[in-house]
Amino acid sequence: MPRGQRMKLPRRLFNLTVLSAPLLVLGSLAGHANLATAPHHGQSAAAPLPSRADTHVYLLRGLFGVFSLGLDDLAKQLKAQGYHTELYGWDEAQHVIDLIRRRDQQGHEGPTILIGHSLGANAVITVAEGLNKRSIAVDLAVTFDATDPDPVPQNVAILINFWADDGFGVPVTAVRGYTGDLQNIDLSDEPGIDHTSIDSMDQFHQTVIARLESITGN
Secondary structure (H helix, E strand, C coil), rough: CCCCCECCHHHHHHHHHHCHHHHHHHHHHHHHHHHHCCCCCCCCCCCCCCCCCCEEEEECCCHHCCCCCCHHHHHHHHHCCCEEEEEEEEEHHHHHHHHHHHHCCCCCCEEEEEEEEHHHHHHHHHHHHHHHCCCCCEEEEEEEECCCCCCCCCCCCCEEEEEEECCCCCCCCCCCCCCEEEEEECCCCCCCCCCCCCCCCCCHHHHHHHHHHHHCCC
């Protein structure tokens, strides 16, 4: 599928997709396996996968921090599996940029993951842009129903955008010449999915977890 093309899930296939959501996204990215396994920060191809404890996941909530509670559930699952997780509001994007920059200066070499919902999804791109100016890579970004996002910058290896045409969500675009992998997963016609629920659905959480497991060790 061409980079950035919308992925529409037909209603008749949705029940199957719910059961196999992790495989859906992983399968769609199979042609980009070089991105998922690319050495990070100068590691050799034979280097072991980075540990979960050294994988920093930054989650950004939407408006008022009360409409993105699905991110809290996802953060708990990731933390229980050994990932380093932190939750912030969408308006704390600059703080997250400064924090990641400081950790990079201190020698952090593990993956940097950004996840956000609604305004927090827009903030994911804002954080990525700030890191791009400092030549800091984002290994994976996941957005749930981004509402007015800037184009994805070059430093983002993979971005997955779950969105629905519900009056809020929009597909995400990338800067000209983007060489990463951008996937827009269109859930517009699926029952029960809207702006306030899209970040809370466990099948999508499992997709994120499966994606992380593919680029990290234990």
